Amino acid sequence: MSAQKYVVYYRVSTKKQGESGLGLEAQRTYVEHFYSDKNIIQEYTEKVSGKDVTNRPQLLAALDLCKREQATLVVAKIDRLSRDTEQALSIYRELDGRLESCDVPNLDKFTLTLFMAIADRERELISIRTKGALVEKRKQVGEWRKASEAFLTGTASAEGTKALQAKARTNGNNRRAAAMIEVYRSKGMIWMEIADKLNEAGFRASRGGKFQATQVQRLYERATAKA
CATH class of the missing domain: 1.10.10 (Arc Repressor Mutant, subunit A)
Incomplete structure (x- = not known):
């Protein structure tokens, strides 16, 4: 029986991370620690935001190879794959469960859903804390931000409408x-x-x-x- 094949996917989400290599090197350290003795057939690296998986050609190529070779997709941290619960679960289903992450031992559908839900909740709490801090600052010093010229003249609204229409047309x-x-x-x-x-x-x-x-x-x- 042939050894299980693995495909590794790395992602750094900012220009600074991509140029410095710090984010990438940290991910490589995780993978090398846990998968040094595994049959890794290919590695893919991407420098892009994790918001939308459809705009990540390297991830799509990794998924395609996993499906062709019946390989397991490996990421150093699950948020390198996606920060969205539905997207992560969709990939999990697409690979018939052949997905592993160094920071989530014994990954299955339940643990993936639970981990992503906790991450979603933490992002919500961060947003709540940020908004609360802004409210307190307004109470102390008043409104310190100034409306832009585009907003005052109404052109911002027109431009925003066009942007929304363009996004709606994008399939x-x-x-x-x-x-x-x-x-x-x-x-x-x-x-x-x-x-x-x-x-x-x-x-x-x-x-x-x-x-x-x-x-x-x-x-x-x-x-x-x-x-």
């Missing part, structure tokens, strides 16, 4: 598909091959049908034009 499924297309394209795959890969993974085009080669090419061109 989350297409963003994730576009990231996968970029990964496959970098491997030299043709449009039809990529379309087949997306359809096999359960992706659907904007109107709900299967991806065709022309749709894949169009989505790729739009995504790379924005880069």
Whole structure:
């Protein structure tokens, strides 16, 4: 019986972390301590915010490799994977439970849900404490912040409305598909091959049908034009 395969995913969330390497080195130390004797077949590193997994091509590539090789995805800390409970559980289901984190021993669906819920709660408490501190500061010194010119003239509201409309038009499924297309394209795959890969993974085009080669090419061109 062949040894279990592992794929490691590292993420640093800020430009400073990415340049200094401190966040990355700390994660590597965790993984090397717990997985030095494991069959690690690939490592992926990303310098991006953890807010949205659909905008992380390295994570999507890691997930794709795990599914193809029946490998286990490893992260040093679970918040390097995601800070959102639903996103973390979605990845857990996508990998049929083949997910491990150095800071959560014996990770399963229950412990993952519990750990993420505690993290969510802590973020809420931090937000409450921050808002409370701002209220107290206003009581002591009054309102110290000044409204911007854009806010006073009303242009900020118009710009905000446009931004919300643009966001509403953005299809989350297409963003994730576009990231996968970029990964496959970098491997030299043709449009039809990529379309087949997306359809096999359960992706659907904007109107709900299967991806065709022309749709894949169009989505790729739009995504790379924005880069």
